[in-house]
Amino acid sequence: MASSISGIYTSSPSLKRFPNQTPPLTQPLRKNHISFHARRADRTLSLATPHAVAREVSDGAAAAAAKGLEKDPRALWRRYVDWLYQHKELGLYLDVSRVGFTDEFVREMEPHFGKAFEAMEELEKGAIANPDEGRMVGHYWLRDPKRAPNSFLKTQIENTLDAVSKFANDVVSGKIKPPSSPEGRFTQILSVGIGGSALGPQFVAEALAPDNPPLKIRFVDNTDPAGIDHQIAQLGPELASTLVIVISKSGGTPETRNGLLEVQKAFREAGLNFPKQGVAITQENSLLDNTARIEGWLARFPMFDWVGGRTSEMSAVGLLPAALQGIDIREMLAGASLMDEANRSTVLRNNPAALLALCWYWATDGVGSKDMVILPYKDSLLLFSRYLQQLVMESLGKEFDLDGNRVNQGISVYGNKGSTDQHAYIQQLREGVHNFFVTFIEVLRDRPPGHDWELEPGVTCGDYLFGMLQGTRSALYANDRESITVSVQEVTPRTVGALIALYERAVGIYASLININAYHQPGVEAGKKAAGEVLALQKRVLAVLNEASCKDPIEPLTLEEVADRCHAPEDIEMIYKIIAHMAANDRALIAEGSCGSPRGIKVFLGECNIDESYA
Numbered sequence: 293m294a295s296s297i298s299g300i301y302t303s304s305p306s307l308k309r310f311p312n313q314t315p316p317l318t319q320p321l322r323k324n325h326i327s328f329h330a331r332r333a334d335r336t337l338s339l340a341t342p343h344a345v346a347r348e349v350s351d352g353a354a355a356a357a358a359k360g361l362e363k364d365p366r367a368l369w370r371r372y373v374d375w376l377y378q379h380k381e382l383g384l385y386l387d388v389s390r391v392g393f394t395d396e397f398v399r400e401m402e403p404h405f406g407k408a409f410e411a412m413e414e415l416e417k418g419a420i421a422n423p424d425e426g427r428m429v430g431h432y433w434l435r436d437p438k439r440a441p442n443s444f445l446k447t448q449i450e451n452t453l454d455a456v457s458k459f460a461n462d463v464v465s466g467k468i469k470p471p472s473s474p475e476g477r478f479t480q481i482l483s484v485g486i487g488g489s490a491l492g493p494q495f496v497a498e499a500l501a502p503d504n505p506p507l508k509i510r511f512v513d514n515t516d517p518a519g520i521d522h523q524i525a526q527l528g529p530e531l532a533s534t535l536v537i538v539i540s541k542s543g544g545t546p547e548t549r550n551g552l553l554e555v556q557k558a559f560r561e562a563g564l565n566f567p568k569q570g571v572a573i574t575q576e577n578s579l580l581d582n583t584a585r586i587e588g589w590l591a592r593f594p595m596f597d598w599v600g601g602r603t604s605e606m607s608a609v610g611l612l613p614a615a616l617q618g619i620d621i622r623e624m625l626a627g628a629s630l631m632d633e634a635n636r637s638t639v640l641r642n643n644p645a646a647l648l649a650l651c652w653y654w655a656t657d658g659v660g661s662k663d664m665v666i667l668p669y670k671d672s673l674l675l676f677s678r679y680l681q682q683l684v685m686e687s688l689g690k691e692f693d694l695d696g697n698r699v700n701q702g703i704s705v706y707g708n709k710g711s712t713d714q715h716a717y718i719q720q721l722r723e724g725v726h727n728f729f730v731t732f733i734e735v736l737r738d739r740p741p742g743h744d745w746e747l748e749p750g751v752t753c754g755d756y757l758f759g760m761l762q763g764t765r766s767a768l769y770a771n772d773r774e775s776i777t778v779s780v781q782e783v784t785p786r787t788v789g790a791l792i793a794l795y796e797r798a799v800g801i802y803a804s805l806i807n808i809n810a811y812h813q814p815g816v817e818a819g820k821k822a823a824g825e826v827l828a829l830q831k832r833v834l835a836v837l838n839e840a841s842c843k844d845p846i847e848p849l850t851l852e853e854v855a856d857r858c859h860a861p862e863d864i865e866m867i868y869k870i871i872a873h874m875a876a877n878d879r880a881l882i883a884e885g886s887c888g889s890p891r892g893i894k895v896f897l898g899e900c901n902i903d904e905s906y907a
């Protein structure tokens with residue numbers, strides 16, 4: 293069954309970005325910020341390069357901020373209450389009281405938030421908010437299709453959601469079944485994808501999958517042959533009842549393609565008919581889409597060019613795997629939609645995403661001078677920080693701002709879960725280099741009603757978890773380490789949807805404050821290109837070694853000879869690495885010397901490949 297995939301919206305020619313808007317400030321805010329902190333630090337700063345100043349400011353600001361952190365319990369309580377954000381319907385709280393921003397700072401930032409809110413409003417109306425790629429940015433429409441800029445897109449979103457829901461129901465109910473499985477129904481999902489085509493589904497599976505889901509999910513999210521073999525081995529005979537979902541927006545990502553080819557090989561070797569167990573989620577007419585269509589895969593679902601990989605969890609990318617695991621995807625969408633509505637407030641204090649952006653700007657001086665440590669005190673949210681690494685760092689980690697200034701922006705993200713991380717690196721956070729701020733994710737309900745018990749009089753296991761979070765928050769703050777706390781009642785599809793929406797919007801607002809495009813990823817292409825060059829060089833090395841190995845007698849070659857015959861003397865080190873990797877996999881043989889002594893090594897191929905397919 294192929295879902296109805298109609299033409300994808302082609303973005304209109306790149307319009308001048310928000311022609312009616314005065315572009316957001318670029319450096320001045322930081323200078324204001326700098327001057328503000330300079331005043332605070334009673335120091336006059338020689339305004340050297342932005343970085344030097346930012347560095348001096350961040351030291352000065354940190355010192356000033358540290359000196360300025362409120363410590364009086366009564367005053368802190370007032371601050372807590374004054375700044376506490378509550379979303380009643382979601383049961384979500386945001387506490388920013390342990391971040392030391394001042395009233396003056398907030399006043400300075402207000403006009404910039406005003407511009408950010410305007411930019412976000414334009415974005416949601418369909419402006420070209422990704423000017424570098426001439427694209428709209430439409431992930432918010434996925435959970436509120438009526439906000440899409442035209443009926444065509446609205447219908448696409450609604451049709452895709454219906455198709456995803458129907459397909460998942462048919463698989464779970466057994467109406468759609470694998471061609472040759474003793475169970476008579478699909479029992480496993482093997483998701484093949486990387487980056488935004490994996491991290492969201494992985495986070496949501498870890499957070500929300502029931503203990504006994506209708507289909508268990510596992511992931512191939514890399515081109516590591518051993519990792520792929522491990523997943524296939526763990527499936528064993530259940531490969532026959534595995535639904536393989538191949539996810540790739542571009543449809544051409546090498547790691548995902550390799551994963552597909554490896555899995556298809558496993559299907560062949562097991563005598564299984566892959567297309568009858570394969571599903572593709574990709575842009576229409578991509579290489580993957582055409583492959584799936586031509587080979588007659590079980591189903592295809594669209595990805596849209598106006599949804600980025602790192603904001604695709606509320607598209608078929610995240611919704612299909614979730615639905616197949618029995619997760620309520622309408623609730624995920626509802627939670628995200630409620631959070632989106634809250635984040636449309638133009639009153640800073642009533643806008644949780646803006647409050648996060650305010651804290652990020654204050655804590656990192658608007659230049660990423662501190663890292664964002666994500667600490668959920670809940671096992672099921674373990675992968676939230678990995679998910680946020682891509683969402684935050686791939687969005688904000690940019691070399692240039694929208695006016696072409698070199699800014700090398702970003703905020704680094706790390707963290708796992710509490711209280712576990714207290715036994716790993718919290719020592720450094722408490723006493724070591726002060727280069728971070730923490731975001732605690734607190735989940736108030738410890739266990740389903742009626743399932744809790746006291747492991748000592750009046751104390752439950754969850755009380756310990758609660759105490760560890762609060763104790764760590766207090767201990768860090770006592771040593772002038774700032775933190776944010778996001779609290780939810782429990783981990784549900786609705787609150788997970790809300791958390792995703794909260795951070796998607798915070799990233800977008802923060803990006804406006806620092807005047808960068810949050811929706812492209814030029815740096816990633818450089819890595820892909822470089823990898824392609826290594827593989828091209830490897831093919832030349834193989835051709836040269838093959839020619840020498842087909843001689844009689846075989847002619848082992850030195851690295852210099854290989855480099856010369858590849859016409860790449862300057863690449864001798866990469867050639868050495870290529871040969872070392874091939875030798876480690878028995879694909880090249882060392883005739884003399886060893887890889888430890890590159891100068892004396894002589895290599896050849898174990899066999900002569902007369903058709904020279906390496907060329």
Ligand SMILES: O=P(O)(O)OC[C@H]1O[C@H](O)[C@H](O)[C@@H](O)[C@@H]1O
Pocket residue numbers: 486487488489539540541542543544545548600601602686813816
């Ligand atoms: O979904 P795909 O097109 O296969 O892309 C997978 C990933 O590739 C690159 O790393 C991009 O920077 C990511 O944003 C994207 O999620």
